[in-house]
Amino acid sequence: MVLGGFLAPVTLIFSLPGTPAATAALLLNFEAVATTLIAATIFREWVSRRVWIALGFITTACILLTWEPTGSLGLSLSALGILLTCVFWAIDNNLGQRLSAKDPLLVISIKGIGAGVITLILVLVTGEQFPDPSTIAAAMIVGFLCYGGLTSILFLLALRGIGAARAGSLLAISPFFGVIFSLLLFAELPAGAFYIALPIMALGAWLLVSEKHSHPHRHPAIVHEHRHRHDDLHHDHAHTADDPPLTSTGEHSHMHAHDEIVHEHPHQPDIHHRHSHR
Known part of the structure; x- marks a missing residue:
């Protein structure tokens, strides 16, 4: 509720204005890296050498996208904010995997209502103005389909079925759709490092989603x-x-x-x- 429903989206909202849309979409692939690292090191999910190589490619691409010669310490603070968002979501993914055997509709309902209340309190405390009703309605539709509703239920089912590391790996496909839509919706073209990072990121994502795993195993x-x-x-x-x-x-x-x-x-x-x- 706090990490995935509140801290992650709030951090992302403050980070997006300083990052080109296509670059921001690609940086969201770091969620797969962070999710897998937590799943493997803390929750002991097994990860193959192929996946570790894939994560190396994605991390390299994220470093290229975060580098900004004129920024603080040569880094883009907005890009770092998006990476921090991915870390929050990665923790949320792994904790959510522990709840994945529960009723997904109930879990997501409690998480969404709780995160919404916390965010609303922040809005009231900081004196933010509410948008017009049509904007609110459009945001609720997008949120239900793409973020806090249907997508979250489907992702929780994926966590149950294939584990946090693999679900996070398959999620690495979605940022490429974000890149396509950003190029269609915005006239802003990404910087030069984007075109170097894109094929590296694509190779890493392909290695992730094409992994196969089979061996004799015992069920107690x-x-x-x-x-x-x-x-x-x-x-x-x-x-x-x-x-x-x-x-x-x-x-x-x-x-x-x-x-x-x-x-x-x-x-x-x-x-x-x-x-x-x-």
């Missing part, structure tokens, strides 16, 4: 509850009359048991694949 016996389907390899359990029926999407949630099993198939560090690696 466990009893837990979360929303699940029955068309995968891990949910072939029997049901009782007390279990809820399947919804129209083929899912339901109830307490269920997993027997110990050893097998091999392509997988990601979802809630059923938190095993260690050699």
Whole structure:
């Protein structure tokens, strides 16, 4: 609520005016780097050598985009603000992954309402003026579709299914759409370093999203509850009359048991694949 819903967007809003739109869009790829670093070092998600190489490319591109000879210490403070935004969102992603087995609509509703109240208090304290009703309505539509509503629910489901590091990696595709829209909407062209950073960033993003991972692994016996389907390899359990029926999407949630099993198939560090690696 505080990191992802309040600190990150407020920091981003103050950082955007000093950064060209296309550059800002590319810098948001640092969220994938920060998310993966936290997931690997603190929460012990396994990350392959290919991913580390990809993160190196993206970080190099971010350094190029942050460099500004006339800025403080040769760096753009606005660009650094966008990188700090990515760090806030990266922490939010990893904490959200711990809640991903819960009802996503409930989690996002609580997070959104709480962050909205905190932001509203900041607005009132600082004496900011409210925009006109049409601007508020447009902002709410964009927010629901692209930031605090539908997107957040889908991302929470992705955190559950593939883990924070991989979800953050796939998110690395979105800034390239931001670059395309920025070039269509704004006459402002990015600086020269942008054209060097763009192919480096694209190579890093491709390495991230094209990663494959498969090896023999063991699932210990466990009893837990979360929303699940029955068309995968891990949910072939029997049901009782007390279990809820399947919804129209083929899912339901109830307490269920997993027997110990050893097998091999392509997988990601979802809630059923938190095993260690050699």
